[in-house]
Amino acid sequence: MNFLVLLLVAVILRFTPWRGGFPIDVLGYWSDWVGRVTRGRSSWLFLIMLLLPLPLLAVVLWLATGVAYGVLTLIIHTLLVLLCVGRSDPLGTMTSAVGEAWQRGDQEAASVLAERDFGVVGDDAAVLLQGLRGRMAAEACHGYFVPAFWYVLLGPIVAVGYRLAWLASQRSDAGGNAFAGALAHALEWLPVRLMGLSFALVGHFDATLAVLRRVVLQWEPQTVQLAQWFTAAALTESSAVPVAQPLDVMRTFLLRAVLVWAVVIAFISLMG
Template sequence: MNFLVLCLVALITWLSPRRTGLPRDPAHRWMDEVQRLAQRRSGKPHWWVGLGIAVPLVSLVGLLWLIEGIAHGLLTLLVHVLVLLACVSRRDPLGAMTSSVELAWQRGDQQAAALIAERDWSIRSDSAESLGQAVRATVALEALRGYFVPAFWYVLLGPVAALGYRLSWLAAERRGAAGAAADEACQALEWIPLRLLGVSLALGGRLDQTMKVLRRHLADWDTPSLQLAGHLIEASVRIPLSAEPRLRITRRLLQHSLLVWALTIAFLSLVG
C-alpha cells in the first residue's frame, strides 16, 4: 500500500492545484499552539515541545488502530494520504518557491534578488555567485525536507514516522533550547535520506564529482544538512552557467532524483 499512497500523493501535488499539500497546514498550526503554551508556562520548554510532538503521534497510532480493516482498508488509505499531504513542503521548492528571485535575475537586478533572498529565506550574501549557491542549497534542503525525508520514513516505518519528522522539523524552526534539541533530531532523521539523495543526484548529474563529495561526507555527523545539500548540488550541476539557469538545472536534478526514488520504491514493492 505504501507505493500506492506515494503515487496518490504525487498525483495530487503535481496534477492539481494542491502542490503544497493540504489547503491548511495543520501541523504548523499545532506547533504554533504548542510554542505559545510553552512560552506561557514556566519550566523546561523542551518538555512541552516533546509532548506537543508525542500527542499527535499517539493519536495517529490510535486512529489507525481503530479504523484498521474498515471499508476494506479504504479509510486507512485515506488517512495515510492525508498524513503524507500534511508532510509535503509548503513552499513548492520545485515550482513557485524561487519565482520572485528568478524574475529579478532575469531583469539583471542583483540587488533585488539579494533583498528577496534575505526576506524569504534569511540569506545574506555579498556576491551574485555566493547568492546563487545559497539559493540552490536552500531549494535542495527544502526539497529534501518536504519530499525525500517524509517519503523515506513513510516507506520504512509508516505515516507515524513521517508525521514525527514533520513535527520535529517545525519544532526545529523555532528558536531556543527546545528548537536546538529538535534540530539535532532532524539532522539525525535526515542523515540517511540526504546521502541517498546524493546518490540519486550523482545518477542524474556529474557522477564522479558528486560521489567524491558524498564519500568525503559519508560518515560525517557534524556537517549541517543545508551545507551538505549545497555541496551535493554544486557537484552535480553539469554546466557552469549563470545563477538562473543553474537554479533550473537544480530543480531538474531534484525531479530526476524523485523519479529515481519512485522507481526504486516500486521495485522494492514488487519484490518485497
C-alpha cells in the first residue's frame, strides 16, 4: 500500500492546486502553538507536547484497520503524507520570481529576490545559481525525500514526527527547538545521503560519488550543506546550459531524482 499512497500523493501534488501539500498547515500551526505555550518551560515538556499527536494518530490508524476493506486506512495514510509534504514547491513555483528576473536579464533583481526569499547571497551569477540550486535540493529533501523514506520504512507516524520536529526546529523560539533540531538531524542523516546517491545516478556520477564517500560517515554536516555539495557535484557539467533559464535545469534534475526514488520504492513494494 505504501507505493499506492505515494502515487496518490504525487498525483494530487501534480494535478491539483495542492502543490504545497494539505491546504491548511496543520503541523505548522501545532508546532507554533506548542512553542508559544511552552516558552520558558522545560525543553522536555516542549518535546513531549510537540509529539503528543503521534500516539493519538496511532490509535486512529489502529481503529481504522480493516474498515471499508482498507479504503479508510488508505485515505488516512494519504492525508498524513500530504501533511508531511513541504510547502515551498521546489519542483514548481518556489523560485519562479527569481527565474523570471533571470529570464529578463535583470541580475540585480534576481540577487535581491534570492537574498530576500531564500537568504542566498552571491557575488556573481554562478555563485548565486549554485546557492539557489542547493536551497532547492534542501527543500526537496525536507519536503519530499525524508518524509517518503520514513513513510516507506516505518509508516506515516514517523513521517509526521519528522515533519513536526523539523518545523519546530525552524519556527519555534522555545528552548526545546534544539532538541527538535537534533531529532530532525538524526532522521535526515540517512535519507539525505540516499538523496545524494540518487543525484549521482541522474547527474555527474563520479564527482557526486566522491563527495558522498567523503561525508557518508560524518555526523556534523547539516542537510542544507550536504544538499549544496551534492548539487554542485552532480551538476558539474551543466555550465553549457543557456543562462536564460538556469533554474529549469535544477527542476528537471530534481524530477529525475524523484523518479529514481519512485522506481526503487515500487521495486521494494513488489518484492515485499
